[in-house]
């Protein structure tokens with residue numbers, strides 16, 4: 263059984279050009295508007311008037327929580343949240359239980375993603391055994407497993423030991439992998455609760471100083487230069503970090519960096535509410551930092567936007583600030599936040615959004631079979647987004663298991679109307695397709711790929 267064909271009518275590409283798109287056998291073909299032929303005849307028609315066609319978004323930094331923390335998220339619910347946000351690929355962070363530090367666990371995560379079918383799930387491997395920061399994990403075994411891991415990270419924890427960081431960079435270099443660092447000096451941030459500054463003193467919360475991030479990034483870019491390996495910096499949050507990365511790039515160091523939607527929009531002032539939905543690692547910073555991150559994205563110092571989607575159960579967010587967990591969900595809101603922070607402010611165009619949320623993250627993660635161009639025969643992974651609408655971001659926009667979104671109740675622009683993964687819909691008319699249907703479509707796609 264193969265999946266049905268679709269004819270998307272009147273979509274607008276990021277270039278501003280209008281086109282129809284024929285989706286057939288998991289591939290897409292742009293067709294000139296109003297040309298019907300024998301191929302388009304049996305296709306299901308979708309009216310895409312006013313919708314921007316973006317290549318399937320790629321998130322280099324997602325916490326799917328499975329195995330081990332299924333009360334917060336599973337591979338299925340997290341990839342469903344991804345689809346709701348216009349994503350067709352996600353890289354799953356390794357801080358699961360057991361930790362994704364062996365070939366067995368990464369292959370399990372990948373297989374769960376394949377079966378669910380909402381998005382391509384590429385596991386990230388832990389750099390150190392159990393994220394303990396003491397000895398290197400089976401990096402080679404994960405790289406050469408069926409999951410073909412290319413991104414390695416101890417995210418949640420910083421690889422603090424300089425020698426281990428050096429060895430990790432040397433190791434991933436042998437297969438063109440990358441180390442994604444969570445830059446946080448542990449000694450400078452013991453018990454830290456929010457950005458360090460006047461506000462943390464006023465609120466009586468222990469501060470997380472900018473230098474704790476910047477000093478690790480400075481060390482790591484020098485190590486990356488020394489080794490000649492690829493370094494990626496997770497969730498850059500301070501103006502000083504942008505400066506360090508700009509300097510490193512000007513020196514020819516091969517470093518890439520991400521900013522999260524929340525660090526591009528929100529500031530530490532929200533902590534005044536003591537609402538733990540705003541508690542995140544690294545913490546929300548100052549206006550100047552938000553400005554510097556936006557400018558860094560605009561000039562290419564920051565390469566990509568990555569969500570750091572970090573689901574947590576309600577209990578762990580309803581406790582008092584000090585006891586609450588760090589992290590916020592971000593997949594479903596990413597495009598709307600990017601629009602409000604970057605497009606509506608005139609800093610980025612839709613073509614730039616396609617670059618920072620699809621092309622570049624796919625390149626950094628060495629995602630196979632990815633195309634960000636709408637060219638004949640490209641894999642049919644794309645999303646159709648309505649930038650002209652504006653609405654209250656409420657619970658029905660969330661498609662994952664957890665509701666720790668900082669945007670609930672805010673008015674945000676835009677809405678994902680359709681997402682296609684491997685040529686079948688995961689979001690149709692603004693509604694996420696049910697899991698059983700998506701799993702069946704994924705199975706049909708897989709069968710077509712093996713036999714067709």
Ligand SMILES: NC(=O)N[C@@H](CC(=O)O)C(=O)O
Pocket residue numbers: 325357417418419444541542543544570572573588589590
């Ligand atoms: N960002 C967070 O605040 N939390 C992440 C870990 C991380 O990304 O460092 C989590 O796993 O919950």
Ligand SMILES: [Zn+2]
Pocket residue numbers: 417418419444496497543544
């Ligand atoms: Zn992190």
Ligand SMILES: [Zn+2]
Pocket residue numbers: 323325355417418570572
């Ligand atoms: Zn993270």
